[in-house]
Amino acid sequence: MSRGRNLILSAAFFVMPLSAGAQEVRPALEKPLALFFTLDFDRALPLFASAAAGQPDDPVAKTWLAETFRRLGKTDTAILLARQSLAAAPCYSFAHLVIAQSSYQNSDSVLAHVRRAIECDSTDPNGWLMMWGEAIRLGDPGLWQHTLRKLVETGFFTRAALAYGRAELRDLPPDAILLTNGDMDTYPAQAVQAAERFRTDVAVIEREHLGIDWACRFIRDHQRVQLPVTDAELEVMGEIQDSGGDRFSKAQQILQGWIKRKQKGAFARPIALAPTVDEGFYAFDKDHFKDQGMFLLWQEGTVPAEVDTVALRRCLAGIIPDDFVGPWASQKDRSPVRRFYTNRIAKILFRIALTYSVALIGAGRYTEAEENLQWLEVFERSTEIGDVSAAEIGRLREAMKK
Secondary structure (H helix, E strand, O other): OOHHHHHHOOHHHHOOOOOOHHHOOOHHHHHHHHHHOOOOHHHHHHHHHHHHHHOOOOHHHHHHHHHHHHHOOOHHHHHHHHHHHHHHOOOOHHHHHHHHHOOOOOHHHHHHHHHHHHHHOOOOHHHHHHHHHHHHHHOOHHHHHHHHHHHHHOOOOOHHHHHHHHHHHHOOOOOOEEEEOOHHHOHHHHHHHHHHOOOOOOEEEEHHHHHOHHHHHHHHHHOOOOOOOOHHHHHHOOOEEOOOOOEEOHHHHHHHHHHHHHHOOOOOOOEEEOOOOOHHHOHHHHHHEEEOOOOEEEOOOOOOOOOOHHHHHHHHHOOOHHHHOEOOOOOOOOOHHHHHHHHHHHHHHHHHHHHHHHHHHHOOOHHHHHHHHHHHHHHHHHEOOOOOOHHHHHHHHHHHHO
């Protein structure tokens, strides 16, 4: 067991968290929480403040007030209020996490409060999520794997989110690198690797981590992905501008370095991008990335204009609509951004089915196209986001009649 994990799995795990009754949603918090989780922080703030003033000894409302200030960028106020909550309830996990998330300039403080949050309440997945990042910063792969398994165990990932993670990984070439764009195309894929040992040959890398030195070292040392730069070069890298005025971030330069090595035959691992990655990130070489449905795969030569129907059919064949029933974000997740936006990632799956249908219609394969559209209708109705492609499906059916 690694040093970092030993520090987490200590006797302090048995400290009792804030009582269950104290964590219930009070009537005074219902409206501000509804506003908070629709990203309306300005309107939520005075309602949280009123609730906190009405119950000055209760840490729950005060901590939600602190978290709202943090979301508004007022971290000093957030820390002050969270410390007041801890004065009333020293083992309130949520308050420790607010301080941790408000203290990113002080890595020691972040780690201390994340550890304390987990010690106080090991059933709160939000603490394990923060420890995921700390494990990478500490260079502790054992702790990193442990946090991913705990995120599954504590219910941070829903059935639909885990199904999406499997879909991301399923058809990737062996030993591929998959660059992702954010939380919910990164965490679930890594979680099914850790918890289910599914496609562990793939290195799932959040693209912004390519711009962080300690994350790059973790990618190299523990995800076994060779970097195109030395440690010394990594430390002095910054944004650059080429002769044409285009600017390239550190992360883009590392991607460019991998591609150049592939062109020379010096880098064997396939390079894939999640469809959530903005085109601007790889615009310098976009003509070499081929759409394979759940990922874009780099290849030598210019990508043909024709849709790869074989890849899209294979991708859709692995998708079982029932696996995507229910919410995409857990109610245990305190991030309003993830709660508000995560289910929209389903549109990527809908896009794949629509693209495949268009290709079938273009080839005159109308019966197959209609079957695929019917499958898409069933799939969309089974998801939280609902029938978002109805108009497009109608247009495609009209096109088949002409």
